[in-house]
Amino acid sequence: xxxxxxxxxxxxxxxxxxxxxxxxxxxxxxxxxxxxxxxxxxxxxxxxxxxxxxxxxxxxxxxxxxxxxxxxxxxxxxxxxxxxxxxxxxxxxxxxxxxxxxxxxxxxxxxxxxxxxxxxxxxxxxxxxxxxxxxxxxxxxxxxxxxxxxxxxxxxxxxxxxxxxxxxxxxxxxxxxxxxxxxxxxxxxxxxxxxxxxxxxxxxxxxxxxxxxxxxxxxxxxxxxxxxxxxxxxxxxxxxxxxxxxxxxxxxxxxxxxxxxxxxxxxxxxxxxxxxxxxxxxxxxxxxxxxxxxxxxxxxxxxxxxxxxxxxxxxxxxxxxxxxxxxxxxxxxxxxxxxxxxxxxxxxxxxxxxxxxxxxxxxxxxxxxxxxxxxxxxxxxxxxxxxxxxxxxxxxxxxxxxxxxxxxxxxxxxxxxxxxxxxxxxxxxxxxxxxxxxxxxxxxxxxxxxxxx
Amino acid sequence: xxxxxxxxxxxxxxxxxxxxxxxxxxxxxxxxxxxxxxxxxxxxxxxxxxxxxxxxxxxxxxxxxxxxxxxxxxxxxxxxxxxxxxxxxxxxxxxxxxxxxxxxxxxxxxxxxxxxxxxxxxxxxxxxxxxxxxxxxxxxxxxxxxxxxxxxxxxxxxxxxxxxxxxxxxxx
Numbered sequence: 001x002x003x004x005x006x007x008x009x010x011x012x013x014x015x016x017x018x019x020x021x022x023x024x025x026x027x028x029x030x031x032x033x034x035x036x037x038x039x040x041x042x043x044x045x046x047x048x049x050x051x052x053x054x055x056x057x058x059x060x061x062x063x064x065x066x067x068x069x070x071x072x073x074x075x076x077x078x079x080x081x082x083x084x085x086x087x088x089x090x091x092x093x094x095x096x097x098x099x100x101x102x103x104x105x106x107x108x109x110x111x112x113x114x115x116x117x118x119x120x121x122x123x124x125x126x127x128x129x130x131x132x133x134x135x136x137x138x139x140x141x142x143x144x145x146x147x148x149x150x151x152x153x154x155x156x157x158x159x160x161x162x163x164x165x166x167x168x169x170x171x172x173x174x175x176x177x178x179x180x181x182x183x184x185x186x187x188x189x190x191x192x193x194x195x196x197x198x199x200x201x202x203x204x205x206x207x208x209x210x211x212x213x214x215x216x217x218x219x220x221x222x223x224x225x226x227x228x229x230x231x232x233x234x235x236x237x238x239x240x241x242x243x244x245x246x247x248x249x250x251x252x253x254x255x256x257x258x259x260x261x262x263x264x265x266x267x268x269x270x271x272x273x274x275x276x277x278x279x280x281x282x283x284x285x286x287x288x289x290x291x292x293x294x295x296x297x298x299x300x301x302x303x304x305x306x307x308x309x310x311x312x313x314x315x316x317x318x319x320x321x322x323x324x325x326x327x328x329x330x331x332x333x334x335x336x337x338x339x340x341x342x343x344x345x346x347x348x349x350x351x352x353x354x355x356x357x358x359x360x361x362x363x364x365x366x367x368x369x370x371x372x373x374x375x376x377x378x379x380x381x382x383x384x385x386x387x388x389x390x391x392x393x394x395x396x397x398x399x400x401x402x403x404x405x406x407x408x409x410x411x412x413x414x415x416x417x418x419x420x421x422x423x424x425x426x427x428x429x430x431x432x433x434x435x436x437x438x439x440x441x442x443x444x445x446x447x448x449x450x451x452x453x
Numbered sequence: 454x455x456x457x458x459x460x461x462x463x464x465x466x467x468x469x470x471x472x473x474x475x476x477x478x479x480x481x482x483x484x485x486x487x488x489x490x491x492x493x494x495x496x497x498x499x500x501x502x503x504x505x506x507x508x509x510x511x512x513x514x515x516x517x518x519x520x521x522x523x524x525x526x527x528x529x530x531x532x533x534x535x536x537x538x539x540x541x542x543x544x545x546x547x548x549x550x551x552x553x554x555x556x557x558x559x560x561x562x563x564x565x566x567x568x569x570x571x572x573x574x575x576x577x578x579x580x581x582x583x584x585x586x587x588x589x590x591x592x593x594x595x596x597x598x599x600x601x602x603x604x605x606x607x608x609x610x611x612x613x614x615x616x617x618x619x620x621x622x623x624x625x
Contacts, residue, residue, distance in 0.1 A: 177511035181499060184509070189502070356499060356513040392513040393499060 048113050050075040053121030054083040064400040075111050077101040079227045082217035104129045108136045122238040123245045127152035131159040139166040141407045145250045157421045157453035168407040168417045169424035171258045175403035178393045190352050193324025199304035201320040203252040206313040211236040240283035247285025248308045258427035259320040260304045267451040268293035271444045273437035279311045291434045341386040361388040426451040466617040473611040481562030488555035491524035527551035535592045568621020579608040
């Protein structure tokens with residue numbers, strides 16, 4: 001399997017966009033741009049799929065797909081025999097006898113009944129494998145980042161357009177009902193936050209050791225080099241190497257920077273950033289980074305701060321927070337980090353509470369010796385503590401399941417993609433811009449044309 | 454006949470007692486009923502402004518309060534835990550006390566409301582609040598003690614006015 005870059009074409013064949021507008025109480029909101037390319041459903045509800053990449057993320061997707069009716073695993077592909085064996089055994093336990101391949105090209109040649117391929121291999125293989133699958137006539141669900149290079153990501157959008165096949169990118173928050181309601185109803189319909197002036201997001205992780213492997217499972221140097229890896233350490237820890245992945249800003253940041261762009265409904269105009277290899281000695285990518293984006297919103301400028309730390313878990317979890325003149329919304333895939341706060345001078349939120357768009361949090365019980373009751377401010381200029389609410393929307397599925405369901409429903413011709421490749425490209429370009437700002441140590445200016453593949 | 458032999462009805466005192474009976478009765482009945490309450494979380498579809506399910510298919514958790522015999526809890530678990538550590542409140546005393554507390558509040562509250570053996574009912578209600586006060590003193594809940602003291606004072610005032618009792622099922 002050798003990587004090749006597809007030819008660049010920029011025509012948008014057969015593609016249309018919808019900008020759905022919902023109106024309520026005289027206010028209009030812009031809903032998510034939705035991909036309009038309906039797939040041709042080949043054979044009823046059953047969809048034959050292959051899974052390429054059986055690492056940690058591939059296994060997460062596999063578990064989610066096993067819960068979706070009609071998804072039929074027929075093949076898996078991974079260069080590591082250990083992972084292939086795991087995948088075959090795991091799927092057999094769950095009722096699927098699958099054929100296993102080392103090379104995706106061989107898989108595409110032999111598997112004639114495939115309808116869709118799910119790609120969860122290391123980033124630098126996303127573009128070549130996705131492009132080959134699309135050209136073989138299959139719809140593709142590909143994990144983010146689309147690629148570790150801008151050219152690779154752009155080629156995927158172009159191949160999607162050339163082939164007319166569906167290409168969903170794995171920004172799974174875009175199909176999470178909690179995020180959909182927060183964006184479309186709270187920010188859009190209710191305009192709960194007033195004018196958004198700032199945002200911040202973060203994902204901080206504690207120091208962790210590099211991934212290892214059972215000695216007897218190690219691949220030969222020849223096999224590793226055939227697929228672009230120097231050694232087993234690089235294969236297992238590809239995220240930290242520039243030729244394979246994009247580092248933490250790409251792995252963790254891509255999800256959250258996507259939410260900044262999606263919720264603000266615009267791409268950033270400038271980026272400044274700082275980051276570096278501060279701790280780990282055996283990695284090529286930065287381990288900590290802080291980024292400031294500037295967004296030109298219709299009602300004025302907003303700034304967003306993003307930080308990713310892989311040397312400390314401090315900072316209160318992972319979330320994306322939007323701050324406005326009338327309230328603040330902190331979103332996270334983990335509901336325990338999600339919170340909504342109302343500014344004291346904001347209009348009442350009663351109508352939104354009665355419609356279950358948000359709910360008042362129970363006040364914590366005060367202890368008998370709580371001497372702070374009354375006034376716990378140390379400075380008269382402090383803003384009083386804000387009333388807290390929570391988002392009552394629940395997701396009772398695995399977090400990747402709704403996004404995969406959205407993909408398979410689109411394959412069946414029963415809906416549109418929530419994150420088609422051209423939409424994902426905008427967010428991923430914002431990540432590339434942040435990496436550029438870190439590396440050049442300068443203000444990076446973004447043109448609107450930068451975000452169009 | 455002199456005034457002392459045939460006292461004229463004191464409408465002010467009668468109304469004062471009626472108010473006290475109403476307040477103390479409602480206070481006790483509702484407090485007792487709340488001991489049979491609980492809440493459950495339901496999952497229902499989120500509706501849009503037109504009342505149709507949201508296009509995202511989102512489900513929301515809605516908390517619903519309900520009453521049932523199975524939900525009976527005499528006092529909060531946190532408080533029960535504190536009482537269990539008090540040597541002056543052994544289990545053989547607290548267990549039956551917890552079992553009857555809710556029923557006693559409802560029964561005494563109803564009796565005071567409708568004027569059924571008003572004097573005795575008020576007195577028993579006062580004793581019930583004194584017993585609660587005993588526990589709260591032990592666990593140093595001074596706020597609760599003060600709160601109950603107000604209740605007991607109101608009962609004492611009501612008892613002093615029982616000669617003006619009207620609109621009651623029984624005379625005493």
